[in-house]
Amino acid sequence: MDRKSRTSRLASLEESNEEASLWKEICTSLVKLETIQREAGNVITNINKAAQTSGFLDNGIPSGLYQRLKDCYRDGITLSSSEIKTINDIIEKVSVLIALRDASEYNGIDGKRKKRKHDSMEEKSTVNGSPSTTCTSTTPSATHTPSNKKVAASQPNQKDTRNDEWILARVLQFHADKNKYRVEDVDRDEFGHTQRYMLSPRQVIPIPDNMDNQPEYPSGRHVLALYPGTTCFYKAIVMTPPSKNKDINASGTYKVQFEDDNNEIKYASPNHVLETPNASK
Structure with a gap:
């Protein structure tokens, strides 16, 4: 892969x-x-x-x-x-x-992980087949993700939200009339520009600010995790949750194993380990 x-x-x-x-x-x-x-x-x-x-x-x-x-x-x-x-x-x-x-x-x-391609420097989305300048959200709900909130966002060209790559983004605005979010990629292209997208609620996963009320994923759980040194989330399996991580230099973090990553163990901050999207959404 x-x-x-x-x-x-x-x-x-x-x-x-x-x-x-x-x-x-x-x-x-x-x-x-x-x-x-x-x-x-x-x-x-x-x-x-x-x-x-x-x-x-x-x-x-x-x-x-x-x-x-x-x-x-x-x-x-x-x-x-x-x-x-x-x-x-x-x-x-x-x-x-x-x-x-x-x-x-x-x-x-890690040469196999190449830079994510930017198809354009403008906002992208398609609403009824025509371009639009809006963005995504987390779940179609009356309670929407607020502006400036960090999220994991599925790229617009990925029609299947179960795809293995999500990007780190920031919510700019929620458009209630369309039930869509306008989000901004935190990464910049070689010209210093950021990309903005219009996404549906199921294409956005909020990143928690406070982990006190967040459940801890047990060993063996399939999750989305931020790959070290990147701004991309990929599918991974929890090997050791924070409460059982005894590594002195990485206490309080998850030990995860990313798919197709030579069975290497990586560390991920708890707020960057997210539940995988529901296929039924």
Whole structure:
């Protein structure tokens, strides 16, 4: 089987544009995070001052002080939510950057996994036989995958969603009137462009942000997993789940074996190990 992975482009200045652009986004997000944390620190200071002041009052807390405390707590909650969102965004971008940079090693070591071909630099989709500029989702449901959510997306030219290759993508928008998602490939072509697609819900699998409520796949389970050093998901079999992985340097990860990969054991992050698409969808 000829697997097509997307390798990073570190061989020349032109090829490094993708990583440089992503690193710039990470730095911008880190500055934003620092600002949020500084503002949160100021809010905590104000809350402590107000609390100390109220401790010296014999007749309870005046309405003005009460309102100030209430506003401070509200600001603190808002900043905390913003901090969590920014941290998750940074973690996701760093994960993608690591995958893109590590891909250069697999470009020379694993020759059979060639770069995935980009058929065009424009958005692709066919709705009733005509081109469209919309995208995919996870399952036809009233609860749709939100914008900026990372997903595994089946390529538009793959009519069978059970095909073995899915790409790492980002949801741009959900079109409720068509029940379709517009998604963007996280990988860039040699010109620095990304591809955008219109996909049906069954062509999209959301990537979980929090693994606390996610089930652990047992040994022997067939899954889709992100191949190390690439931005592509392939069919694999769980060899060892995270709870039973005793490897010191890879604790908390899955041990998986990809199809047609010389029986080699690879490691995959839990949030990059997904349930295989249902054939009935």
